[in-house]
Amino acid sequence: MTLIYKRVALIGLGLIAGSMSLAIRRGKLAEEIVGYARSQETRDIAREINLVDRVVESAEEAVKGADLVVLAVPVGAMGGVMEAIAPHLKEGAVVSDVGSVKQSVFDAVMPHMPEHAHFIGSHPMAGTEHSGPRAGFATLFDNRWCLIVPPADAEQAEVDKLAEFWRAIGADIEFMEPERHDLVCAVVSHTPHLIAYTMVGVADDLRRVTEREVIKFSAAGFRDFTRIAASDPTMWRDVFLTNKEATLEILGRFTEELFALQRAIRTGDGDTLFDYFTHTRAIRRGILEAGQDTDAPDFGRTKAAKE
Amino acid sequence: MTLIYKRVALIGLGLIAGSMSLAIRRGKLAEEIVGYARSQETRDIAREINLVDRVVESAEEAVKGADLVVLAVPVGAMGGVMEAIAPHLKEGAVVSDVGSVKQSVFDAVMPHMPEHAHFIGSHPMAGTEHSGPRAGFATLFDNRWCLIVPPADAEQAEVDKLAEFWRAIGADIEFMEPERHDLVCAVVSHTPHLIAYTMVGVADDLRRVTEREVIKFSAAGFRDFTRIAASDPTMWRDVFLTNKEATLEILGRFTEELFALQRAIRTGDGDTLFDYFTHTRAIRRGILEAGQDTDAPDFGRTKAAKE
Numbered sequence: 001m002t003l004i005y006k007r008v009a010l011i012g013l014g015l016i017a018g019s020m021s022l023a024i025r026r027g028k029l030a031e032e033i034v035g036y037a038r039s040q041e042t043r044d045i046a047r048e049i050n051l052v053d054r055v056v057e058s059a060e061e062a063v064k065g066a067d068l069v070v071l072a073v074p075v076g077a078m079g080g081v082m083e084a085i086a087p088h089l090k091e092g093a094v095v096s097d098v099g100s101v102k103q104s105v106f107d108a109v110m111p112h113m114p115e116h117a118h119f120i121g122s123h124p125m126a127g128t129e130h131s132g133p134r135a136g137f138a139t140l141f142d143n144r145w146c147l148i149v150p151p152a153d154a155e156q157a158e159v160d161k162l163a164e165f166w167r168a169i170g171a172d173i174e175f176m177e178p179e180r181h182d183l184v185c186a187v188v189s190h191t192p193h194l195i196a197y198t199m200v201g202v203a204d205d206l207r208r209v210t211e212r213e214v215i216k217f218s219a220a221g222f223r224d225f226t227r228i229a230a231s232d233p234t235m236w237r238d239v240f241l242t243n244k245e246a247t248l249e250i251l252g253r254f255t256e257e258l259f260a261l262q263r264a265i266r267t268g269d270g271d272t273l274f275d276y277f278t279h280t281r282a283i284r285r286g287i288l289e290a291g292q293d294t295d296a297p298d299f300g301r302t303k304a305a306k307e
Numbered sequence: 308m309t310l311i312y313k314r315v316a317l318i319g320l321g322l323i324a325g326s327m328s329l330a331i332r333r334g335k336l337a338e339e340i341v342g343y344a345r346s347q348e349t350r351d352i353a354r355e356i357n358l359v360d361r362v363v364e365s366a367e368e369a370v371k372g373a374d375l376v377v378l379a380v381p382v383g384a385m386g387g388v389m390e391a392i393a394p395h396l397k398e399g400a401v402v403s404d405v406g407s408v409k410q411s412v413f414d415a416v417m418p419h420m421p422e423h424a425h426f427i428g429s430h431p432m433a434g435t436e437h438s439g440p441r442a443g444f445a446t447l448f449d450n451r452w453c454l455i456v457p458p459a460d461a462e463q464a465e466v467d468k469l470a471e472f473w474r475a476i477g478a479d480i481e482f483m484e485p486e487r488h489d490l491v492c493a494v495v496s497h498t499p500h501l502i503a504y505t506m507v508g509v510a511d512d513l514r515r516v517t518e519r520e521v522i523k524f525s526a527a528g529f530r531d532f533t534r535i536a537a538s539d540p541t542m543w544r545d546v547f548l549t550n551k552e553a554t555l556e557i558l559g560r561f562t563e564e565l566f567a568l569q570r571a572i573r574t575g576d577g578d579t580l581f582d583y584f585t586h587t588r589a590i591r592r593g594i595l596e597a598g599q600d601t602d603a604p605d606f607g608r609t610k611a612a613k614e
Contacts, residue, residue, distance in 0.1 A: 076577075125524055125526060125527045126526075128604030128605050129591070129604065129605075130604055135604075144526065145523070145524055145526075184520045184521075184524060185524075185527065187509075187510055187513050187520075187521055187529070188510070188520070188521055188524045188525055188527045188528065188529040189524075189527035189528040189529065190528075191506070191509075192506055192510075192528040192529045192531070192532055193528050194565075194568060194572075195502060195506055195532075195565070196528075196531070197568070197583060197584055197587050198561060198564045198565045198568055199498070199499055199502055199561060200587040200590050200591075201564050201583060201586065201587050202494075202498075202557065202560050202561045202564050203494055203495065203499075203590070204586070204587070204590050205560065205564070206494050206557070206560070212597075213491045213494075213495070214491075214494055214495055215590075215593050215594050215597045215599060216452070216597060216599070217432055217452055217491060217492075217495045217496075218495055218594050218597075218599045218600065219432060219433075219451065219452075219599055219600070220432045220492065220495045220496035221495065221496040221497075221499040221500050221503075221535050222494070222495040222496065222499045223594055223599060223600045224499070224503070224531055224532075224534065224535055225499055225502075225531075226587075226590060226591040226594055226600070227531065227591065227600070227605075228528050228531055229584075229587040229588070229590070229591060230587070230588045230591035230592075231584075231588075233580075233581050233584035233585045233588060234581065236580070236584050237577050237580040237581045237584060238577075240572045240580055241572065241575055241577055241580070244572055244573070244575075247572060248569065248572060248573060250509065250513070251565070251569055251572075253509050253512065253513070254505060254506065254509045255562065255565070257505045257508050257509050257512070258501075258502070258505045258558070258562070261501060261504070261505060262555065262558055265501075265547045265548065265551055265554060265555060266551070266555060268548055268551075270383075270544050270545075270548055273540075273543070273544040273547055273548070274540050274541065274544045276504060276508060277504055277536075277538075277540035277543050277544060278540045279508065279511070280504050280507040280508050280511070280533070280536040280537070281536070281537045281538075281540060283507050283510070283511050283522070283533060283536070284436070284507075284533040284534065284536060284537035285537075286522050287522050287525050287530055287533050290519075290522045290523060290525075292522060292523070292525045292526055292530060293525070293526070293530045293533070293534070297435030297436065297437055297442075298435050298436075298534075
């Protein structure tokens with residue numbers, strides 16, 4: 001494996017950056033991985049578990065001499081980080097991110113990019129409900145999608161290099177324009193997360209009615225929602241604030257559909273419900289046929305202490 | 308293991324009845340398991356895979372001489388089945404069901420119950436997104452909850468026997484009154500299923516916008532919904548039609564919460580979102596501490612061909 005980038009700087013040391021570091025080491029893809037996180041605690045943990053080769057005390061310091069800089073901070077923080085590191089970027093450095101939205105990242109980052117450097121967005125569609133420096137693992141990106149979102153005027157050679165890098169990390173690559181990226185993600189990720197957060201919030205509110213029963217009997221369906229509703233709050237706050245239009249658009253469609261089903265329940269229209277449920281079942285099949293989930297009952301769930 | 312019921316009759320031969328049969332055999336809990344299903348195809352499959360000891364051609368025939376009769380048909384079909392089998396029940400037989408709602412099952416079944424027999428409801432809170440006679444497995448109920456819902460005037464000795472039977476099948480027992488059962492299930496199961504069905508329906512609708520991308524990138528969150536949205540359409544139609552009040556009540560609270568979050572997104576109120584997401588995260592912890600789900604990332608999901 002020839003080195004694509006000699007030195008990689010990771011700004012932010014959470015689940016994604018940590019997993020990138022471990023995957024880069026696994027593939028011997030860089031000579032040195034330098035990392036910085038805003039929180040002292042995170043930096044200490046990163047040093048303790050040897051998450052990266054060198055943990056430094058500032059983002060400016062981290063990017064010095066780096067051939068690739070990865071912004072792995074919440075979307076809302078990217079503009080500020082970019083502004084801080086811009087003057088310190090190596091000549092011809094590539095800057096990328098791992099944010100779940102893209103248009104607003106472009107808007108926040110581009111104004112600060114120096115002429116000599118290249119910004120190319122990436123969105124590794126991988127992660128778990130866990131977060132923080134201890135949550136990372138080297139195989140996180142294996143056979144998962146990484147959407148690469150280049151600006152209109154990107155240099156093709158640099159885009160190809162970044163794609164090659166993500167492939168070496170284990171991911172499958174797809175190229176997308178920022179607007180389309182944000183719409184697709186609103187459908188497959190952002191709105192489902194908001195719905196899950198809401199359902200979990202409602203159930204918790206009802207614990208006043210149902211005491212511990214909500215948790216005790218959660219295996220009946222509810223618990224499937226609690227996993228994605230346990231994702232990092234800061235990250236998701238920023239996702240919704242920065243992909244507002246697309247999320248609100250999909251939410252509008254969701255409530256429209258929900259009201260139609262609610263009405264069918266109220267009026268006892270069983271045929272509408274049956275047809276709807278039959279149809280959605282076919283979509284699950286499509287996902288299984290596309291190899292996007294396991295067909296094992298219950299996700300082949302690892303048995304919990306008590307299910 | 309002393310026999311609790313010598314002969315068990317299973318009306319309906321889907322996932323639940325099939326799994327009961329296999330679990331009863333595993334524990335040698337009955338001398339004979341007789342089964343009937345309305346569809347010829349299901350009866351043929353049941354015979355082919357030897358799902359029960361004897362498959363008969365009518366529900367009336369199935370219950371003859373049975374000490375325990377289990378109605379494992381959709382909730383909407385229970386009244387009709389009960390009416391048909393009532394005259395043929397053995398003296399002192401126990402009739403139970405496995406429906407996901409209880410009040411309406413009582414309403415449908417009780418008027419037909421002969422004086423000499425005993426109806427006691429059960430709700431094994433177990434299942435997978437798969438259905439049909441081939442979907443069953445002996446361990447389905449192991450360490451899962453089975454809610455036993457006796458009528459107010461039930462004979463305690465019969466209730467205890469049924470509880471003992473379910474424990475021998477592998478389940479943990481909890482007793483509940485019908486109204487409370489229906490409310491708790493509306494929260495932990497019924498409403499979450501309707502929400503999942505809706506989200507999946509919306510995403511499918513958007514395939515016009517996003518082509519295959521909805522399925523291709525479903526691992527980003529959406530696919531978690533598609534599992535429970537793949538459950539048996541007939542069963543769920545009946546659940547919503549028969550637990551109407553409780554489901555609509557919880558749905559009302561859900562839309563109320565959703566609109567509050569939607570408003571926070573529209574107005575850019577990040578604090579509200581952050582607090583909400585932090586709170587829901589704690590609920591996931593509660594479920595894990597209660598041993599109700601696995602803490603393995605991604606449910607410890609069996610890797611799909613391509614995730």
